[in-house]
Amino acid sequence: MAVSVNRNKCGYCGACVSVCPPGALELIETWIEVDDACNNCGICTKICPVGALEVAK
Amino acid sequence: MKDRYDMIVVGAGPGGSITAKTAAKAGLDVLLIEKRQQIGDPVRCAEGVNKELLSTYIKPDPAWISADVIGSRIFSPDGTMIEMGEKLSGAEVGYMLERKVFDRALAREAANAGVEIMVKTRATGLLMNEGYVCGIKAQHMGNNYEIKSKIVVGADGIESKVGRWAGIDTSLKPIDVCTCVQYLMTNIDFDPEFCEFHLGTEIAPSGYIWVFPKGNGSANVGIGITGDKSTNGSVKKLLDKFVERRFPEGIIIEFIVGGVPVSRNIKRAVVNGLMLVGDAAHQSDPLTGGGIINSMWAGEMAGRVGVKAINANDVSAEFLQKYEKEWRSELGRDLSLSYIVKERFRKLTDEDLNTLGHSLESVDLKNLSLPGLLWALFKANKKLLWDLRHIFKDIKEIKDIEKAEVGI
Numbered sequence: 123m124a125v126s127v128n129r130n131k132c133g134y135c136g137a138c139v140s141v142c143p144p145g146a147l148e149l150i151e152t153w154i155e156v157d158d159a160c161n162n163c164g165i166c167t168k169i170c171p172v173g174a175l176e177v178a179k
Numbered sequence: 180m181k182d183r184y185d186m187i188v189v190g191a192g193p194g195g196s197i198t199a200k201t202a203a204k205a206g207l208d209v210l211l212i213e214k215r216q217q218i219g220d221p222v223r224c225a226e227g228v229n230k231e232l233l234s235t236y237i238k239p240d241p242a243w244i245s246a247d248v249i250g251s252r253i254f255s256p257d258g259t260m261i262e263m264g265e266k267l268s269g270a271e272v273g274y275m276l277e278r279k280v281f282d283r284a285l286a287r288e289a290a291n292a293g294v295e296i297m298v299k300t301r302a303t304g305l306l307m308n309e310g311y312v313c314g315i316k317a318q319h320m321g322n323n324y325e326i327k328s329k330i331v332v333g334a335d336g337i338e339s340k341v342g343r344w345a346g347i348d349t350s351l352k353p354i355d356v357c358t359c360v361q362y363l364m365t366n367i368d369f370d371p372e373f374c375e376f377h378l379g380t381e382i383a384p385s386g387y388i389w390v391f392p393k394g395n396g397s398a399n400v401g402i403g404i405t406g407d408k409s410t411n412g413s414v415k416k417l418l419d420k421f422v423e424r425r426f427p428e429g430i431i432i433e434f435i436v437g438g439v440p441v442s443r444n445i446k447r448a449v450v451n452g453l454m455l456v457g458d459a460a461h462q463s464d465p466l467t468g469g470g471i472i473n474s475m476w477a478g479e480m481a482g483r484v485g486v487k488a489i490n491a492n493d494v495s496a497e498f499l500q501k502y503e504k505e506w507r508s509e510l511g512r513d514l515s516l517s518y519i520v521k522e523r524f525r526k527l528t529d530e531d532l533n534t535l536g537h538s539l540e541s542v543d544l545k546n547l548s549l550p551g552l553l554w555a556l557f558k559a560n561k562k563l564l565w566d567l568r569h570i571f572k573d574i575k576e577i578k579d580i581e582k583a584e585v586g587i
Binding site (some may be wrong): 131133134135136137138140141143144145148149150151165167168169170171172173174175176 | 214215220223274299336337338339343349350351352353356358359360406409410411412413414415434435436437438440460501
């Protein structure tokens with residue numbers, strides 16, 4: 123399972139990308155993509171200023 | 180777009196544009212790519228910049244100056260106000276920019292110097308040859324391209340991938356990122372000649388709230404706190420709370436978010452055939468979060484070193500140490516100092532902040548230099564002087580660490 127991004131909340135700033143330890147996130151124009159390297163650590167959910175990221179259950 | 184250049188710069192923010200312009204002016208064949216459709220937009224910045232420093236890179240133009248401020252007002256948690264003149268206010272006070280226009284002006288200057296620019300073009304990887312970065316993989320309008328170059332410059336911001344692809348660990352710990360939300364507000368009551376900074380562990384733990392004038396009765400009202408103090412979406416909630424109290428009638432006409440590196444110096448910013456510039460190299464100021472001037476300064480240097488390297492036909496990490504050493508010896512030192520001051524600042528309680536505020540209340544700070552301010556603080560707060568002894572110890576530690584890391 124990977125972290126999920128609520129596109130309706132996301133402000134596409136890239137802060138989450140910078141803290142992702144395995145580099146699983148990428149900011150592409152106006153959306154965040156999550157790849158297979160995501161280990162669900164949840165660090166990105168903490169940094170997001172608007173709470174757009176969630177660890178999938 | 181050709182399939183080969185002397186230099187490819189990834190990211191058309193101020194750092195990238197200045198790098199590209201500097202290199203092109205010296206005769207290099209340069210490609211500057213920007214992943215967004217629009218250079219400069221969406222903005223991720225509070226837009227304040229020191230006038231004097233800025234003027235060394237570009238002639239001030241009313242087209243991208245939203246407001247001109249004469250100083251800053253810092254509010255401690257109990258509301259005590261300290262007023263400082265522009266001189267003392269640092270790199271973020273002076274002109275309030277319109278980044279959307281400013282970034283494009285810089286890109287235009289690069290274009291005028293001969294730089295080829297491609298927007299909506301994203302780097303997706305690096306081309307490597309015998310341990311050297313020798314170009315990029317890029318995507319434009321759904322098509323993939325391989326573009327060769329002698330040097331690649333990663334000016335791709337806080338979300339930098341270029342560094343990671345090249346084996347430089349650019350990831351940040353949450354504690355080393357300032358996570359920010361900003362509203363452009365109108366219909367608000369404030370002094371358009373001053374930048375406001377609001378401190379307090381309740382309103383902005385390990386950070387501050389700012390009100391930066393933007394002209395026509397509007398202002399950037401924003402908050403930045405370090406990531407360790409942030410929980411799922413709390414940053415926006417803190418700003419909303421402040422706005423409700425300070426500008427109950429205010430109307431939000433723009434809503435932006437962003438992250439700023441507020442870390443120690445990055446371990447390395449060059450490898451064979453590659454240099455990092457600006458936020459990608461964590462060159463923003465850890466104390467204030469300001470990064471425009473730093474990026475431009477580093478970009479110009481990277482551009483110059485890139486030219487020398489290509490002319491010498493040597494783009495090895497060893498040759499590019501010229502950039503590494505130079506930015507560390509000047510900018511890097513300032514950043515290290517800002518980092519330790521920030522770490523001290525983070526430990527101050529509201530009571531400490533109030534005490535500092537009270538001790539400066541009667542001091543005329545309009546024409547004070549920074550040493551003058553420190554002296555005034557020391558005189559009024561013996562305890563602070565005692566606390567600051569750690570800073571000098573920390574400075575020595577940081578110097579030792581950096582010597583070990585860079586080997587200079």
